[in-house]
Amino acid sequence: MKLRLVLADQLNKSITSLRDLEVHDVILMAEVRSEATYVKHHKKKIAFLFSAMRHFAQDLISEGANVEYVFYDTPDNSGSLFGEVQRVVESHKIDKVVVTSPGEHRLLSEMQGWSKQLDIPVEILNDDRFLSSVNEFADWAKGRKQLRMEFFYREMRRKYSVLMEPEGPTGGEWNYDAKNRKPPKEGLTIPPPFCAEPDIVTRDVMALVDREFADHFGDLEPFHYGVTRGDALAALDMFIETRLACFGDYQDAMIQGEAWMYHSHIALYLNCGLLEPLECVQKAEAAYRQGDVPLNSAEGFIRQIIGWREFVRGIYWLKMPSYKDSNYLEAHRALPEFYWTAETNMNCLRQSILETKQNAYAHHIQRLMVLGNFALLAGLRPDQVNEWYLLVYADAYEWVELPNVSGMVLFADGGLLASKPYAASGSYIKKMSNYCDNCAYKVAAKNGSKACPFNYLYWDFVDRNSEKLRGNPRMGFVFGTLDRMSQDKRLAIKDDTSRFFSALKSGDTV
Ligand code: FAD
Numbered sequence: 001m002k003l004r005l006v007l008a009d010q011l012n013k014s015i016t017s018l019r020d021l022e023v024h025d026v027i028l029m030a031e032v033r034s035e036a037t038y039v040k041h042h043k044k045k046i047a048f049l050f051s052a053m054r055h056f057a058q059d060l061i062s063e064g065a066n067v068e069y070v071f072y073d074t075p076d077n078s079g080s081l082f083g084e085v086q087r088v089v090e091s092h093k094i095d096k097v098v099v100t101s102p103g104e105h106r107l108l109s110e111m112q113g114w115s116k117q118l119d120i121p122v123e124i125l126n127d128d129r130f131l132s133s134v135n136e137f138a139d140w141a142k143g144r145k146q147l148r149m150e151f152f153y154r155e156m157r158r159k160y161s162v163l164m165e166p167e168g169p170t171g172g173e174w175n176y177d178a179k180n181r182k183p184p185k186e187g188l189t190i191p192p193p194f195c196a197e198p199d200i201v202t203r204d205v206m207a208l209v210d211r212e213f214a215d216h217f218g219d220l221e222p223f224h225y226g227v228t229r230g231d232a233l234a235a236l237d238m239f240i241e242t243r244l245a246c247f248g249d250y251q252d253a254m255i256q257g258e259a260w261m262y263h264s265h266i267a268l269y270l271n272c273g274l275l276e277p278l279e280c281v282q283k284a285e286a287a288y289r290q291g292d293v294p295l296n297s298a299e300g301f302i303r304q305i306i307g308w309r310e311f312v313r314g315i316y317w318l319k320m321p322s323y324k325d326s327n328y329l330e331a332h333r334a335l336p337e338f339y340w341t342a343e344t345n346m347n348c349l350r351q352s353i354l355e356t357k358q359n360a361y362a363h364h365i366q367r368l369m370v371l372g373n374f375a376l377l378a379g380l381r382p383d384q385v386n387e388w389y390l391l392v393y394a395d396a397y398e399w400v401e402l403p404n405v406s407g408m409v410l411f412a413d414g415g416l417l418a419s420k421p422y423a424a425s426g427s428y429i430k431k432m433s434n435y436c437d438n439c440a441y442k443v444a445a446k447n448g449s450k451a452c453p454f455n456y457l458y459w460d461f462v463d464r465n466s467e468k469l470r471g472n473p474r475m476g477f478v479f480g481t482l483d484r485m486s487q488d489k490r491l492a493i494k495d496d497t498s499r500f501f502s503a504l505k506s507g508d509t510v
Pocket residue numbers: 262263264265266267268270271301304305308309310312362363364365367368372389390393395396397400401404405408409
Protein backbone atom coordinates (compact mmCIF):
# COMPACT_ATOMS: atom_id res chain seq x y z
CA MET A 1 0.00 0.00 0.00
CA LYS A 2 1.33 3.40 -0.95
CA LEU A 3 1.15 6.67 0.93
CA ARG A 4 0.62 9.57 -1.47
CA LEU A 5 1.40 12.94 0.05
CA VAL A 6 -0.31 15.97 -1.52
CA LEU A 7 0.95 19.41 -0.49
CA ALA A 8 -1.11 22.59 -0.24
CA ASP A 9 0.25 23.84 -3.56
CA GLN A 10 -0.44 20.56 -5.36
CA LEU A 11 -4.24 20.69 -5.50
CA ASN A 12 -4.64 19.11 -8.90
CA LYS A 13 -6.11 15.69 -9.58
CA SER A 14 -3.67 15.07 -12.43
CA ILE A 15 -0.63 15.69 -10.21
CA THR A 16 2.01 12.99 -10.74
CA SER A 17 1.69 11.70 -7.15
CA LEU A 18 -1.96 10.74 -7.77
CA ARG A 19 -1.43 8.92 -11.04
CA ASP A 20 -1.91 5.14 -10.92
CA LEU A 21 -3.80 5.56 -7.65
CA GLU A 22 -5.01 2.24 -6.29
CA VAL A 23 -8.10 1.90 -4.07
CA HIS A 24 -6.20 1.02 -0.91
CA ASP A 25 -3.58 3.73 -1.26
CA VAL A 26 -3.73 6.44 1.37
CA ILE A 27 -3.70 10.07 0.24
CA LEU A 28 -2.28 12.23 3.02
CA MET A 29 -2.98 15.96 3.24
CA ALA A 30 -1.87 17.77 6.38
CA GLU A 31 -2.25 21.29 7.74
CA VAL A 32 0.96 21.67 9.70
CA ARG A 33 2.61 24.28 11.84
CA SER A 34 6.03 23.94 10.21
CA GLU A 35 4.74 24.95 6.74
CA ALA A 36 2.50 27.71 8.04
CA THR A 37 5.23 29.31 10.13
CA TYR A 38 8.67 28.70 8.55
CA VAL A 39 7.96 32.20 7.41
CA LYS A 40 4.96 33.82 9.07
CA HIS A 41 2.64 33.75 6.05
CA HIS A 42 -0.07 36.40 5.62
CA LYS A 43 -3.27 35.37 7.40
CA LYS A 44 -5.20 35.41 4.12
CA LYS A 45 -2.67 33.14 2.45
CA ILE A 46 -3.04 30.51 5.19
CA ALA A 47 -6.84 30.80 5.14
CA PHE A 48 -6.86 30.47 1.34
CA LEU A 49 -4.62 27.41 1.33
CA PHE A 50 -6.25 25.56 4.23
CA SER A 51 -9.72 26.12 2.80
CA ALA A 52 -8.59 25.09 -0.70
CA MET A 53 -6.96 21.96 0.80
CA ARG A 54 -10.14 21.03 2.67
CA HIS A 55 -12.30 21.48 -0.45
CA PHE A 56 -9.87 19.47 -2.57
CA ALA A 57 -9.79 16.64 0.00
CA GLN A 58 -13.61 16.62 0.15
CA ASP A 59 -13.72 16.33 -3.61
CA LEU A 60 -11.35 13.37 -3.61
CA ILE A 61 -13.33 11.68 -0.82
CA SER A 62 -16.58 12.13 -2.74
CA GLU A 63 -14.96 10.26 -5.62
CA GLY A 64 -14.15 7.37 -3.30
CA ALA A 65 -10.50 8.10 -2.52
CA ASN A 66 -9.01 7.04 0.80
CA VAL A 67 -7.94 10.42 2.19
CA GLU A 68 -6.26 10.90 5.55
CA TYR A 69 -6.78 14.61 6.23
CA VAL A 70 -5.01 16.15 9.20
CA PHE A 71 -6.66 19.31 10.49
CA TYR A 72 -4.45 21.96 12.06
CA ASP A 73 -6.13 21.59 15.45
CA THR A 74 -6.30 17.78 15.49
CA PRO A 75 -4.92 17.04 18.99
CA ASP A 76 -2.16 14.64 17.86
CA ASN A 77 -1.04 16.79 14.87
CA SER A 78 2.75 16.51 15.05
CA GLY A 79 3.18 19.92 13.38
CA SER A 80 5.39 18.79 10.51
CA LEU A 81 4.96 17.05 7.18
CA PHE A 82 7.52 14.42 8.11
CA GLY A 83 5.80 13.80 11.45
CA GLU A 84 2.48 13.21 9.69
CA VAL A 85 4.02 10.98 7.02
CA GLN A 86 5.74 8.95 9.73
CA ARG A 87 2.52 8.58 11.72
CA VAL A 88 0.62 7.22 8.70
CA VAL A 89 3.50 4.95 7.67
CA GLU A 90 3.53 3.46 11.17
CA SER A 91 -0.23 3.12 11.57
CA HIS A 92 -0.99 1.64 8.12
CA LYS A 93 0.79 -1.05 6.13
CA ILE A 94 2.65 1.46 3.97
CA ASP A 95 5.49 0.09 1.89
CA LYS A 96 6.25 3.19 -0.19
CA VAL A 97 5.77 6.95 -0.02
CA VAL A 98 5.04 8.83 -3.25
CA VAL A 99 5.17 12.60 -3.53
CA THR A 100 5.44 15.15 -6.32
CA SER A 101 8.55 17.27 -6.07
CA PRO A 102 7.82 20.34 -3.91
CA GLY A 103 8.23 23.93 -5.08
CA GLU A 104 10.92 24.83 -2.59
CA HIS A 105 14.47 23.56 -2.30
CA ARG A 106 14.41 23.39 1.52
CA LEU A 107 11.52 20.90 1.43
CA LEU A 108 13.02 18.87 -1.41
CA SER A 109 16.27 18.38 0.53
CA GLU A 110 14.26 17.43 3.61
CA MET A 111 12.27 14.86 1.61
CA GLN A 112 15.44 13.41 0.15
CA GLY A 113 16.31 12.27 3.67
CA TRP A 114 12.92 10.69 4.42
CA SER A 115 13.60 7.27 2.92
CA LYS A 116 16.51 6.70 5.28
CA GLN A 117 14.54 7.96 8.27
CA LEU A 118 11.46 5.84 7.45
CA ASP A 119 13.36 2.84 6.13
CA ILE A 120 11.04 2.48 3.11
CA PRO A 121 11.35 3.88 -0.44
CA VAL A 122 10.26 7.49 -0.96
CA GLU A 123 9.64 8.30 -4.62
CA ILE A 124 9.86 11.99 -5.50
CA LEU A 125 8.20 12.45 -8.90
CA ASN A 126 8.61 15.33 -11.33
CA ASP A 127 6.08 18.12 -11.15
CA ASP A 128 4.83 18.21 -14.73
CA ARG A 129 2.30 21.02 -14.19
CA PHE A 130 4.91 23.29 -15.77
CA LEU A 131 5.38 23.74 -19.49
CA SER A 132 9.14 23.41 -19.35
CA SER A 133 10.67 20.73 -17.15
CA VAL A 134 13.66 21.41 -14.93
CA ASN A 135 15.82 19.30 -17.27
CA GLU A 136 14.55 20.96 -20.45
CA PHE A 137 15.34 24.36 -19.02
CA ALA A 138 18.81 23.22 -17.98
CA ASP A 139 19.40 21.95 -21.55
CA TRP A 140 18.23 25.26 -22.98
CA ALA A 141 20.50 27.17 -20.58
CA LYS A 142 23.57 25.02 -21.20
CA GLY A 143 26.35 26.81 -23.04
CA ARG A 144 24.49 30.13 -23.24
CA LYS A 145 26.48 33.14 -22.11
CA GLN A 146 23.34 34.98 -21.09
CA LEU A 147 19.94 33.65 -20.12
CA ARG A 148 17.33 35.97 -21.56
CA MET A 149 13.62 35.43 -21.08
CA GLU A 150 12.79 36.70 -24.57
CA PHE A 151 14.63 33.86 -26.35
CA PHE A 152 13.28 31.22 -23.99
CA TYR A 153 9.78 32.63 -24.55
CA ARG A 154 10.04 32.33 -28.33
CA GLU A 155 10.93 28.67 -27.96
CA MET A 156 7.91 28.16 -25.74
CA ARG A 157 5.65 29.85 -28.28
CA ARG A 158 6.92 27.48 -30.95
CA LYS A 159 6.79 24.42 -28.71
CA TYR A 160 3.14 24.95 -27.75
CA SER A 161 2.06 26.63 -31.02
CA VAL A 162 0.75 29.63 -29.15
CA LEU A 163 0.02 32.75 -31.22
CA MET A 164 1.85 31.23 -34.17
CA GLU A 165 1.06 31.39 -37.88
CA PRO A 166 2.71 29.29 -40.59
CA GLU A 167 4.97 32.25 -41.42
CA GLY A 168 5.90 33.12 -37.83
CA PRO A 169 4.53 34.87 -34.75
CA THR A 170 0.99 36.22 -35.01
CA GLY A 171 1.02 39.85 -36.11
CA GLY A 172 4.64 39.60 -37.22
CA GLU A 173 6.25 40.43 -33.86
CA TRP A 174 7.08 38.20 -30.92
CA ASN A 175 6.57 40.87 -28.29
CA TYR A 176 4.25 43.89 -28.11
CA ASP A 177 5.58 45.23 -24.81
CA ALA A 178 6.28 48.66 -26.27
CA LYS A 179 2.49 49.12 -26.54
CA ASN A 180 1.96 48.02 -22.97
CA ARG A 181 3.22 51.03 -21.07
CA LYS A 182 0.30 53.45 -21.13
CA PRO A 183 0.05 55.68 -18.09
CA PRO A 184 -3.33 55.64 -16.35
CA LYS A 185 -5.78 58.14 -17.68
CA GLU A 186 -8.72 59.87 -16.02
CA GLY A 187 -12.06 58.12 -16.14
CA LEU A 188 -10.94 54.52 -16.59
CA THR A 189 -13.64 52.14 -15.39
CA ILE A 190 -12.01 49.15 -13.81
CA PRO A 191 -14.27 46.13 -13.42
CA PRO A 192 -14.69 44.66 -9.91
CA PRO A 193 -12.56 41.57 -9.21
CA PHE A 194 -13.97 38.05 -8.92
CA CYS A 195 -15.47 37.64 -5.45
CA ALA A 196 -16.48 34.35 -3.86
CA GLU A 197 -18.65 34.36 -0.76
CA PRO A 198 -16.84 32.43 2.03
CA ASP A 199 -18.71 29.17 2.67
CA ILE A 200 -18.86 27.29 5.97
CA VAL A 201 -15.49 25.58 5.31
CA THR A 202 -13.77 28.90 4.65
CA ARG A 203 -15.44 30.50 7.66
CA ASP A 204 -14.22 27.65 9.92
CA VAL A 205 -10.71 28.08 8.56
CA MET A 206 -10.88 31.84 9.09
CA ALA A 207 -11.82 31.31 12.75
CA LEU A 208 -8.85 28.93 13.05
CA VAL A 209 -6.45 31.41 11.46
CA ASP A 210 -7.76 34.19 13.67
CA ARG A 211 -7.08 32.03 16.73
CA GLU A 212 -3.79 30.39 15.79
CA PHE A 213 -2.03 32.98 13.65
CA ALA A 214 -3.07 36.23 15.30
CA ASP A 215 0.50 37.57 15.25
CA HIS A 216 0.95 37.01 11.51
CA PHE A 217 0.96 39.93 9.06
CA GLY A 218 -2.16 40.92 7.17
CA ASP A 219 -5.92 41.32 7.29
CA LEU A 220 -8.05 38.21 7.29
CA GLU A 221 -11.24 40.00 6.32
CA PRO A 222 -12.79 40.69 3.93
CA PHE A 223 -12.01 37.32 2.32
CA HIS A 224 -13.11 37.01 -1.28
CA TYR A 225 -10.75 34.52 -2.91
CA GLY A 226 -12.08 31.38 -4.54
CA VAL A 227 -11.08 28.09 -2.91
CA THR A 228 -12.11 25.45 -5.45
CA ARG A 229 -11.25 24.55 -9.03
CA GLY A 230 -14.71 25.83 -10.05
CA ASP A 231 -14.07 29.19 -8.38
CA ALA A 232 -10.65 29.46 -10.00
CA LEU A 233 -12.10 28.75 -13.45
CA ALA A 234 -14.82 31.34 -12.85
CA ALA A 235 -12.16 33.91 -11.85
CA LEU A 236 -10.18 33.11 -15.00
CA ASP A 237 -13.25 33.41 -17.24
CA MET A 238 -14.21 36.69 -15.62
CA PHE A 239 -10.73 38.05 -16.28
CA ILE A 240 -10.84 37.01 -19.93
CA GLU A 241 -14.27 38.56 -20.40
CA THR A 242 -13.90 41.78 -18.43
CA ARG A 243 -10.24 42.74 -17.97
CA LEU A 244 -8.01 41.12 -20.57
CA ALA A 245 -8.91 43.64 -23.29
CA CYS A 246 -7.23 46.44 -21.28
CA PHE A 247 -4.55 44.25 -19.64
CA GLY A 248 -1.93 45.14 -22.24
CA ASP A 249 -2.42 48.89 -22.42
CA TYR A 250 -2.49 49.40 -18.64
CA GLN A 251 -0.20 46.58 -17.54
CA ASP A 252 2.25 49.01 -15.92
CA ALA A 253 -0.26 51.57 -14.67
CA MET A 254 -1.02 52.24 -11.00
CA ILE A 255 -3.98 54.16 -9.61
CA GLN A 256 -4.51 55.03 -5.97
CA GLY A 257 -7.38 52.97 -4.54
CA GLU A 258 -7.41 50.57 -7.50
CA ALA A 259 -5.65 47.49 -6.16
CA TRP A 260 -6.74 45.16 -8.94
CA MET A 261 -6.37 47.24 -12.12
CA TYR A 262 -6.71 45.08 -15.26
CA HIS A 263 -4.61 42.22 -13.89
CA SER A 264 -5.90 38.67 -13.73
CA HIS A 265 -5.38 37.82 -10.02
CA ILE A 266 -4.92 34.17 -10.93
CA ALA A 267 -1.36 33.56 -9.71
CA LEU A 268 -2.59 32.21 -6.37
CA TYR A 269 -4.78 29.66 -8.20
CA LEU A 270 -2.12 28.73 -10.75
CA ASN A 271 0.56 28.24 -8.13
CA CYS A 272 -1.51 26.00 -5.85
CA GLY A 273 -2.74 23.82 -8.72
CA LEU A 274 -6.34 25.00 -9.11
CA LEU A 275 -5.54 26.32 -12.59
CA GLU A 276 -3.19 25.01 -15.25
CA PRO A 277 -0.98 27.36 -17.26
CA LEU A 278 -1.93 26.08 -20.70
CA GLU A 279 -5.67 26.48 -20.14
CA CYS A 280 -5.14 30.15 -19.18
CA VAL A 281 -3.01 30.73 -22.26
CA GLN A 282 -5.44 28.98 -24.59
CA LYS A 283 -8.41 30.96 -23.30
CA ALA A 284 -6.51 34.21 -23.86
CA GLU A 285 -5.54 33.18 -27.38
CA ALA A 286 -9.12 32.15 -28.18
CA ALA A 287 -10.38 35.56 -26.98
CA TYR A 288 -7.92 37.23 -29.36
CA ARG A 289 -8.85 34.98 -32.30
CA GLN A 290 -12.55 35.68 -31.70
CA GLY A 291 -11.78 39.40 -31.93
CA ASP A 292 -12.67 40.09 -28.29
CA VAL A 293 -9.28 41.39 -27.14
CA PRO A 294 -6.38 43.09 -28.93
CA LEU A 295 -3.16 41.26 -29.72
CA ASN A 296 -0.99 43.35 -27.37
CA SER A 297 -3.18 42.25 -24.44
CA ALA A 298 -3.31 38.57 -25.35
CA GLU A 299 0.40 38.38 -26.14
CA GLY A 300 1.36 40.35 -23.01
CA PHE A 301 -0.65 38.04 -20.75
CA ILE A 302 0.56 34.89 -22.49
CA ARG A 303 4.19 36.05 -22.20
CA GLN A 304 3.83 36.37 -18.43
CA ILE A 305 2.69 32.78 -18.16
CA ILE A 306 4.66 30.78 -20.72
CA GLY A 307 7.58 33.20 -20.62
CA TRP A 308 8.30 34.76 -17.24
CA ARG A 309 6.63 32.17 -15.02
CA GLU A 310 8.44 29.23 -16.62
CA PHE A 311 11.69 31.16 -16.98
CA VAL A 312 11.96 32.13 -13.30
CA ARG A 313 11.20 28.57 -12.25
CA GLY A 314 13.94 27.31 -14.57
CA ILE A 315 16.43 29.76 -13.06
CA TYR A 316 15.41 28.76 -9.53
CA TRP A 317 16.11 25.04 -9.98
CA LEU A 318 19.19 25.71 -12.10
CA LYS A 319 20.84 27.88 -9.46
CA MET A 320 19.59 26.68 -6.10
CA PRO A 321 20.74 26.41 -3.36
CA SER A 322 23.47 29.02 -3.88
CA TYR A 323 21.04 31.47 -5.55
CA LYS A 324 19.48 32.19 -2.19
CA ASP A 325 22.72 33.58 -0.77
CA SER A 326 23.51 35.86 -3.70
CA ASN A 327 24.14 39.51 -2.84
CA TYR A 328 26.09 40.90 -5.79
CA LEU A 329 25.56 44.54 -4.81
CA GLU A 330 26.53 43.82 -1.18
CA ALA A 331 23.33 45.29 0.19
CA HIS A 332 23.22 45.21 3.99
CA ARG A 333 20.55 47.63 5.19
CA ALA A 334 17.80 46.14 7.38
CA LEU A 335 14.25 46.05 6.01
CA PRO A 336 12.53 49.19 7.35
CA GLU A 337 9.70 48.73 9.81
CA PHE A 338 7.32 50.53 7.45
CA TYR A 339 7.20 47.46 5.16
CA TRP A 340 5.07 45.95 7.97
CA THR A 341 3.18 49.00 9.21
CA ALA A 342 2.82 51.14 6.05
CA GLU A 343 3.80 54.11 8.24
CA THR A 344 5.70 56.14 5.70
CA ASN A 345 5.15 59.52 4.12
CA MET A 346 6.05 58.09 0.71
CA ASN A 347 2.55 57.66 -0.67
CA CYS A 348 3.41 55.13 -3.37
CA LEU A 349 4.92 52.81 -0.77
CA ARG A 350 2.18 53.44 1.77
CA GLN A 351 -0.57 52.54 -0.71
CA SER A 352 1.23 49.45 -2.03
CA ILE A 353 1.92 48.16 1.49
CA LEU A 354 -1.62 48.86 2.69
CA GLU A 355 -3.04 46.94 -0.28
CA THR A 356 -0.60 44.10 0.32
CA LYS A 357 -1.72 43.95 3.96
CA GLN A 358 -5.37 43.99 3.01
CA ASN A 359 -5.35 41.61 0.05
CA ALA A 360 -2.18 39.47 0.24
CA TYR A 361 -1.86 40.84 -3.30
CA ALA A 362 -0.20 43.71 -5.10
CA HIS A 363 0.06 43.86 -8.85
CA HIS A 364 3.32 43.39 -10.67
CA ILE A 365 4.33 46.98 -11.14
CA GLN A 366 3.73 47.79 -7.46
CA ARG A 367 5.90 44.78 -6.50
CA LEU A 368 8.60 45.75 -8.99
CA MET A 369 8.73 49.51 -9.39
CA VAL A 370 7.53 50.71 -6.00
CA LEU A 371 8.24 48.14 -3.28
CA GLY A 372 11.12 46.51 -5.13
CA ASN A 373 12.59 49.72 -6.51
CA PHE A 374 12.85 51.17 -3.00
CA ALA A 375 14.49 47.96 -1.72
CA LEU A 376 17.04 48.14 -4.56
CA LEU A 377 17.81 51.85 -4.21
CA ALA A 378 18.03 51.68 -0.41
CA GLY A 379 20.32 48.62 -0.54
CA LEU A 380 18.08 46.41 1.61
CA ARG A 381 19.33 42.98 2.66
CA PRO A 382 18.24 40.32 0.12
CA ASP A 383 17.45 37.75 2.83
CA GLN A 384 15.03 40.09 4.60
CA VAL A 385 13.45 41.36 1.40
CA ASN A 386 12.95 37.79 0.20
CA GLU A 387 11.37 36.77 3.47
CA TRP A 388 8.95 39.71 3.24
CA TYR A 389 7.85 38.89 -0.31
CA LEU A 390 7.55 35.18 0.46
CA LEU A 391 5.19 35.69 3.35
CA VAL A 392 3.05 38.65 2.28
CA TYR A 393 1.64 37.38 -1.03
CA ALA A 394 -0.93 34.61 -1.40
CA ASP A 395 0.77 33.46 -4.61
CA ALA A 396 4.29 33.29 -3.15
CA TYR A 397 6.40 30.13 -3.11
CA GLU A 398 10.14 30.28 -3.22
CA TRP A 399 10.50 28.92 -6.80
CA VAL A 400 8.76 32.03 -8.15
CA GLU A 401 9.38 34.59 -5.41
CA LEU A 402 13.16 34.25 -5.08
CA PRO A 403 14.17 34.83 -8.74
CA ASN A 404 11.77 37.76 -8.97
CA VAL A 405 13.19 39.35 -5.84
CA SER A 406 16.88 38.48 -5.98
CA GLY A 407 17.08 38.51 -9.77
CA MET A 408 14.56 40.98 -11.14
CA VAL A 409 14.34 43.44 -8.26
CA LEU A 410 17.59 43.42 -6.31
CA PHE A 411 20.08 42.49 -9.06
CA ALA A 412 21.57 40.29 -6.33
CA ASP A 413 22.44 37.62 -8.91
CA GLY A 414 24.65 40.09 -10.80
CA GLY A 415 22.51 40.09 -13.94
CA LEU A 416 21.70 36.43 -14.48
CA LEU A 417 17.98 37.10 -14.79
CA ALA A 418 17.75 40.78 -15.72
CA SER A 419 20.09 42.55 -18.11
CA LYS A 420 20.16 45.67 -15.93
CA PRO A 421 18.77 46.75 -12.56
CA TYR A 422 15.15 47.96 -12.66
CA ALA A 423 16.13 51.16 -10.85
CA ALA A 424 14.04 54.28 -11.34
CA SER A 425 13.64 57.72 -9.85
CA GLY A 426 10.34 59.31 -8.80
CA SER A 427 9.59 60.47 -12.33
CA TYR A 428 8.82 56.88 -13.41
CA ILE A 429 6.30 56.49 -10.56
CA LYS A 430 4.86 59.91 -11.40
CA LYS A 431 4.44 58.93 -15.06
CA MET A 432 2.81 55.57 -14.34
CA SER A 433 0.57 56.47 -11.39
CA ASN A 434 -1.31 59.19 -9.58
CA TYR A 435 0.37 58.44 -6.24
CA CYS A 436 2.49 61.60 -6.34
CA ASP A 437 -0.63 63.82 -6.30
CA ASN A 438 -1.27 62.77 -2.70
CA CYS A 439 2.27 62.61 -1.38
CA ALA A 440 4.01 64.62 1.32
CA TYR A 441 7.06 64.76 -0.95
CA LYS A 442 7.41 66.69 -4.19
CA VAL A 443 8.27 64.47 -7.10
CA ALA A 444 9.53 67.44 -9.15
CA ALA A 445 12.03 68.39 -6.42
CA LYS A 446 15.36 66.61 -6.79
CA ASN A 447 17.03 67.70 -3.56
CA GLY A 448 16.13 69.00 -0.12
CA SER A 449 13.94 67.72 2.68
CA LYS A 450 10.73 67.91 0.62
CA ALA A 451 12.21 66.20 -2.44
CA CYS A 452 10.92 62.76 -3.44
CA PRO A 453 13.37 60.30 -1.83
CA PHE A 454 13.37 58.12 -4.95
CA ASN A 455 15.08 61.01 -6.80
CA TYR A 456 18.25 61.29 -4.73
CA LEU A 457 18.28 57.60 -3.70
CA TYR A 458 18.37 56.72 -7.40
CA TRP A 459 21.54 58.71 -8.04
CA ASP A 460 23.13 57.57 -4.81
CA PHE A 461 22.44 53.97 -5.88
CA VAL A 462 24.07 54.53 -9.28
CA ASP A 463 27.06 56.31 -7.76
CA ARG A 464 27.50 53.81 -4.91
CA ASN A 465 27.43 50.84 -7.28
CA SER A 466 29.40 52.50 -10.03
CA GLU A 467 32.22 49.97 -9.96
CA LYS A 468 29.86 47.04 -10.48
CA LEU A 469 27.42 48.61 -12.93
CA ARG A 470 29.52 50.92 -15.09
CA GLY A 471 30.51 48.17 -17.51
CA ASN A 472 26.85 47.31 -18.23
CA PRO A 473 26.18 48.40 -21.83
CA ARG A 474 22.55 49.24 -20.99
CA MET A 475 23.69 51.72 -18.32
CA GLY A 476 25.96 53.84 -20.50
CA PHE A 477 23.50 56.73 -20.71
CA VAL A 478 22.98 56.77 -16.92
CA PHE A 479 26.71 56.89 -16.18
CA GLY A 480 27.15 59.56 -18.85
CA THR A 481 24.67 61.74 -16.92
CA LEU A 482 26.33 60.95 -13.59
CA ASP A 483 29.74 61.83 -14.94
CA ARG A 484 28.49 65.20 -16.17
CA MET A 485 26.93 66.05 -12.81
CA SER A 486 28.38 69.02 -10.96
CA GLN A 487 30.22 68.49 -7.70
CA ASP A 488 27.58 70.53 -5.86
CA LYS A 489 24.79 68.33 -7.17
CA ARG A 490 26.67 65.21 -6.14
CA LEU A 491 27.20 66.60 -2.66
CA ALA A 492 23.51 67.47 -2.36
CA ILE A 493 22.61 63.87 -3.29
CA LYS A 494 24.99 62.53 -0.62
CA ASP A 495 23.59 64.92 2.01
CA ASP A 496 19.97 64.07 1.24
CA THR A 497 20.71 60.37 1.22
CA SER A 498 22.51 60.41 4.55
CA ARG A 499 19.77 62.58 6.13
CA PHE A 500 17.15 60.10 4.87
CA PHE A 501 18.96 57.02 6.18
CA SER A 502 19.72 58.68 9.54
CA ALA A 503 16.04 59.47 9.97
CA LEU A 504 15.15 55.90 9.00
CA LYS A 505 17.68 54.52 11.50
CA SER A 506 16.41 56.66 14.35
CA GLY A 507 12.86 55.44 13.77
CA ASP A 508 11.46 58.69 12.37
CA THR A 509 8.66 58.40 9.84
CA VAL A 510 10.25 58.96 6.45
P1 FAD B 1 -1.00 39.18 -13.97
O1 FAD B 1 -0.35 40.49 -14.03
O2 FAD B 1 -2.40 39.10 -14.38
O3 FAD B 1 -0.12 38.18 -14.84
C1 FAD B 1 -0.64 36.91 -15.28
C2 FAD B 1 0.16 35.76 -14.72
O4 FAD B 1 1.47 35.75 -15.25
C3 FAD B 1 0.34 35.77 -13.22
O5 FAD B 1 -0.78 35.23 -12.58
C4 FAD B 1 1.58 34.92 -13.05
O6 FAD B 1 1.27 33.56 -13.00
C5 FAD B 1 2.37 35.18 -14.31
N1 FAD B 1 3.45 36.15 -14.08
C6 FAD B 1 3.46 37.46 -14.36
N2 FAD B 1 4.67 38.00 -14.11
C7 FAD B 1 5.42 37.01 -13.60
C8 FAD B 1 6.75 36.94 -13.12
N3 FAD B 1 7.55 37.99 -13.12
N4 FAD B 1 7.18 35.77 -12.65
C9 FAD B 1 6.39 34.69 -12.63
N5 FAD B 1 5.12 34.68 -13.09
C10 FAD B 1 4.65 35.83 -13.57
N6 FAD B 1 4.50 35.89 -8.88
C11 FAD B 1 4.06 34.83 -8.20
O7 FAD B 1 3.29 34.05 -8.74
N7 FAD B 1 4.49 34.58 -6.93
C12 FAD B 1 5.36 35.40 -6.30
O8 FAD B 1 5.73 35.14 -5.17
C13 FAD B 1 5.82 36.55 -6.99
N8 FAD B 1 6.68 37.41 -6.40
C14 FAD B 1 7.10 38.51 -7.08
C15 FAD B 1 8.00 39.37 -6.47
C16 FAD B 1 8.46 40.48 -7.15
C17 FAD B 1 9.45 41.37 -6.51
C18 FAD B 1 8.03 40.72 -8.46
C19 FAD B 1 8.55 41.89 -9.21
C20 FAD B 1 7.15 39.88 -9.08
C21 FAD B 1 6.66 38.76 -8.40
N9 FAD B 1 5.76 37.87 -9.00
C22 FAD B 1 5.35 36.77 -8.31
C23 FAD B 1 5.35 38.06 -10.39
C24 FAD B 1 4.06 38.88 -10.57
O9 FAD B 1 4.19 40.12 -9.93
C25 FAD B 1 2.85 38.15 -10.04
O10 FAD B 1 2.77 36.89 -10.65
C26 FAD B 1 1.57 38.89 -10.34
O11 FAD B 1 1.61 40.17 -9.77
C27 FAD B 1 0.38 38.11 -9.81
O12 FAD B 1 -0.79 38.81 -10.06
P2 FAD B 1 -1.76 38.43 -11.24
O13 FAD B 1 -2.14 37.01 -11.13
O14 FAD B 1 -2.82 39.45 -11.24
O15 FAD B 1 -0.81 38.59 -12.50
